[in-house]
Amino acid sequence: MTPPIVSADIAVVGAGPAGLAAAVAAAESGATVVLVDAGAQPGGQFWRHRPETVVPVPDGQGHHGWKSYLDLRARFDAARHQGLITYLPGLQVWMAQQNQPAQGDDAGFTLRTTPTVAEAASDRSAAGARTVVARRLVLCTGGYDRQLPVPGWDLPGVMAAGGIQAFIKANGILPGKRFVIAGTGPFLLPVAANIAEAGGKVLAVLESSSPTTWLPHLRAAAGVPEKALEGAEYAAVFARHRIPYRTRSIVTEVLGSGSLGADHASGVRTAKVDADGSVRPGTERVYEDVDVVGFGWGFTPQMELPLSFGVETRLDTDGSLVGVVDERQQSSVPGLYLAGEVTGVGGATLAVLEGLAAGTAAAGGSALPQKTAASEKTTARHRRFAEAMHRAHPVPPAWQDWLTPETTVCRCEEVTAGEITEARESLGARDARSLKSFTRAGMGWCQGRVCGFASACLGAGPGASPTAESLSSAAKRPLAAPVGIGELAALDADYEDPTNSLLKGDRA
Amino acid sequence: MSTRARGAAKTAAIGGVVRVSFDGRPLEASPGQSVGAALTSQGITAWRATRKGERPRGLFCGIGVCFDCLLTVDGSANQRACLVEVREGMEIEGSCREDPSEETGGRA
Ligand SMILES: Cc1cc2nc3c(=O)[nH]c(=O)nc-3n(C[C@H](O)[C@H](O)[C@H](O)COP(=O)(O)OP(=O)(O)OC[C@H]3O[C@@H](n4cnc5c(N)ncnc54)[C@H](O)[C@@H]3O)c2cc1C
Numbered sequence: 001m002t003p004p005i006v007s008a009d010i011a012v013v014g015a016g017p018a019g020l021a022a023a024v025a026a027a028e029s030g031a032t033v034v035l036v037d038a039g040a041q042p043g044g045q046f047w048r049h050r051p052e053t054v055v056p057v058p059d060g061q062g063h064h065g066w067k068s069y070l071d072l073r074a075r076f077d078a079a080r081h082q083g084l085i086t087y088l089p090g091l092q093v094w095m096a097q098q099n100q101p102a103q104g105d106d107a108g109f110t111l112r113t114t115p116t117v118a119e120a121a122s123d124r125s126a127a128g129a130r131t132v133v134a135r136r137l138v139l140c141t142g143g144y145d146r147q148l149p150v151p152g153w154d155l156p157g158v159m160a161a162g163g164i165q166a167f168i169k170a171n172g173i174l175p176g177k178r179f180v181i182a183g184t185g186p187f188l189l190p191v192a193a194n195i196a197e198a199g200g201k202v203l204a205v206l207e208s209s210s211p212t213t214w215l216p217h218l219r220a221a222a223g224v225p226e227k228a229l230e231g232a233e234y235a236a237v238f239a240r241h242r243i244p245y246r247t248r249s250i251v252t253e254v255l256g257s258g259s260l261g262a263d264h265a266s267g268v269r270t271a272k273v274d275a276d277g278s279v280r281p282g283t284e285r286v287y288e289d290v291d292v293v294g295f296g297w298g299f300t301p302q303m304e305l306p307l308s309f310g311v312e313t314r315l316d317t318d319g320s321l322v323g324v325v326d327e328r329q330q331s332s333v334p335g336l337y338l339a340g341e342v343t344g345v346g347g348a349t350l351a352v353l354e355g356l357a358a359g360t361a362a363a364g365g366s367a368l369p370q371k372t373a374a375s376e377k378t379t380a381r382h383r384r385f386a387e388a389m390h391r392a393h394p395v396p397p398a399w400q401d402w403l404t405p406e407t408t409v410c411r412c413e414e415v416t417a418g419e420i421t422e423a424r425e426s427l428g429a430r431d432a433r434s435l436k437s438f439t440r441a442g443m444g445w446c447q448g449r450v451c452g453f454a455s456a457c458l459g460a461g462p463g464a465s466p467t468a469e470s471l472s473s474a475a476k477r478p479l480a481a482p483v484g485i486g487e488l489a490a491l492d493a494d495y496e497d498p499t500n501s502l503l504k505g506d507r508a
Numbered sequence: 509m510s511t512r513a514r515g516a517a518k519t520a521a522i523g524g525v526v527r528v529s530f531d532g533r534p535l536e537a538s539p540g541q542s543v544g545a546a547l548t549s550q551g552i553t554a555w556r557a558t559r560k561g562e563r564p565r566g567l568f569c570g571i572g573v574c575f576d577c578l579l580t581v582d583g584s585a586n587q588r589a590c591l592v593e594v595r596e597g598m599e600i601e602g603s604c605r606e607d608p609s610e611e612t613g614g615r616a
């Protein structure tokens with residue numbers, strides 16, 4: 001059955017800070033908007049909150065910028081009420097296409113969607129799949145935690161740092177009792193603070209970088225005083241809960257225990273590292289009785305939809321592949337706008353500013369000149385701050401030395417570091433795409449979202465960072481979400497054979 | 509595969525109980541919780557075994573990206589435990605081997 005069609009002037013994908021802002025700005029400029037989001041309710045990652053069916057008025061506890069959310073949400077609800085915004089939650093866009101330009105370049109875009117949760121398993125009265133048609137498209141698909149594999153990271157109890165944060169925000173409980181948080185970046189601080197405030201014990205936060213790397217970037221940080229304030233808040237929480245913050249430190253191995261061998265994380269082995277990430281011998285230390293280990297190495301923007309249009313991309317300061325946009329957030333594809341993490345990881349405030357600009361521009365409106373100038377300045381300040389953060393918290397070049405040949409790199413297809421190195425050395429597989437075909441790394445359910453960055457690094461070789469081409473081949477996905485055979489069959493387009501393993505129900 | 513107790517520290521102060529079942533056993537959850545949270549808070553942190561190494565898996569990314577947390581919900585296979593909300597009477601099935609003696613190698 002072909003899904004019903006919903007059409008509007010503008011389609012927005014993602015209801016996080018960027019997408020909400022884009023939808024609101026476009027509607028307030030007089031355009032009609034369809035907002036599609038995989039989540040069950042607005043907020044995205046940053047403003048994720050308890051289900052409104054259970055907690056109708058969230059208090060915003062543990063949230064920064066909750067006032068901005070409430071403001072955007074009120075404007076969003078008002079625009080929905082006026083019939084300007086059609087909100088389609090619980091739907092994932094699995095394919096986005098540009099319509100055939102029959103009448104000039106304004107032919108627009110088509111989005112194909114599928115329910116995030118199978119209708120039979122859904123608690124909400126899900127609307128069912130819709131096909132969305134719009135003249136302009138704003139992609140605000142956000143990102144997810146970037147991961148570096150380490151021995152034992154595939155044990156249950158190991159989670160993405162953001163995943164722990166999301167768990168707490170959505171469920172109001174903790175995923176365990178005793179935590180170690182490791183990786184790099186300022187985001188480790190709110191994760192640890194939220195755990196402690198929710199009653200969990202944080203044994204340590206291990207930051208691979210060092211505070212002295214901050215010094216050259218102080219000027220950029222000073223441009224965003226609210227960040228300094230946030231920092232002071234976290235420092236107070238860390239002091240109150242006695243959370244040790246260990247810099248130049250990493251987890252070298254997640255230890256496991258269980259009746260039949262390791263079946264759950266039970267501790268971590270840590271070490272001090274040099275500036276490049278090389279382990280300093282003799283600095284090893286073990287934390288025992290740990291039931292959750294959280295890893296975060298920054299974020300990876302969710303690029304498959306932008307890439308499916310062939311937008312121009314670049315490598316950002318943090319090594320992520322991001323979309324290139326002009327000052328109105330338009331990508332290299334006319335009519336296609338990008339906002340939020342997909343144009344560079346920069347946090348929620350920046351995502352909102354970009355979303356507002358994208359929504360206004362997509363609606364063909366022009367904000368008041370002086371308003372634009374002011375917000376462009378704020379945007380520039382936040383971008384400088386994000387860049388300073390990225391420079392102060394790099395992925396340590398020597399991280400590949402932490403792996404053993406047995407370490408799992410691709411969690412889905414269970415491909416080890418040894419197999420990948422072998423493919424690189426003997427078969428000359430140097431980019432994510434050839435590694436995929438030789439080793440199946442990145443060919444499983446997640447389509448390389450989790451291992452894509454690491455595989456691209458391993459392909460590039462020890463100490464090297466991946467090229468934009470390699471990251472792009474890792475992030476190109478035939479389908480942006482798994483779909484059923486029926487949904488594919490309903491496609492009349494001459495669409496080439498999608499990866500079979502992505503069909504829902506393919507595996508038990 | 510063991511599913512021994514590793515409780516979550518604090519339970520939400522929201523009234524009401526949602527009764528579900530996991531692999532045929534009754535389980536109490538809180539309204540609005542994800543299936544993943546409901547299982548984890550009962551000490552069940554793994555509910556799937558990988559195909560090759562039969563390694564235990566549960567929540568990882570927490571946001572629907574990694575597909576590590578797949579299970580069957582009311583007969584729908586391959587649902588993400590981190591995204592599905594519990595509902596009264598929900599039947600949840602994992603794909604771990606119940607009998608540990610059936611386990612075959614591949615574990616570190
Ligand atoms: C798990 C996690 C937790 C985080 N927590 C914090 C935090 O506590 N504090 C902080 O400062 N920063 C946090 N961040 C960083 C945060 O992502 C950004 O600061 C901010 O949320 C970016 O906003 P955004 O609008 O670009 O994207 P997001 O907020 O990520 O929103 C993107 C939205 O797009 C949807 N989407 C993506 N692809 C599709 C598709 N194909 N079809 C339909 N919908 C789609 C997603 O479901 C999501 O709702 C977190 C990041 C992650 C990954």
Ligand code: FES
Binds near residue numbers: 569576590
């Ligand atoms: S935990 Fe990653 S998809 Fe559910």
